[in-house]
Amino acid sequence: MYSKVKDFLTDDDFINYVLGVVPQSASKWEAYFKEHPDELTDAEEAKAVLMAPTDVACDFTMAESKELKDRIVSSIKDFSGIL
DSSP: OOOSHHHHHTOHHHHHHHHTSSGGGHHHHHHHHHHOGGGHHHHHHHHHHHHSOTTOOOSOOHHHHHHHHHHHHHHHHHHHOOO
16 A cells, blocks of 8 residues: 555556556556545655656655656666657
8 A cells, every 4th residue: 555655656557657658557556546545645746746847846865866767767668669
């Protein structure tokens, strides 16, 4: 069970869902949020961070931000081959 925005932002499956890299995971996440509606607010905030311009401030250190960006780029490369 997720309890913080940061938990969603470090979950590869959630990141891929938000970025549309794995469209078939949408039904999994929709079912998850039906079972855990109290986590929807944190998930929406995490989604906003992922979709926001790069200059949006968050609680990550510079190293954490770089690691997250690298993981996102790596996931996109792995699933779509577009980069």
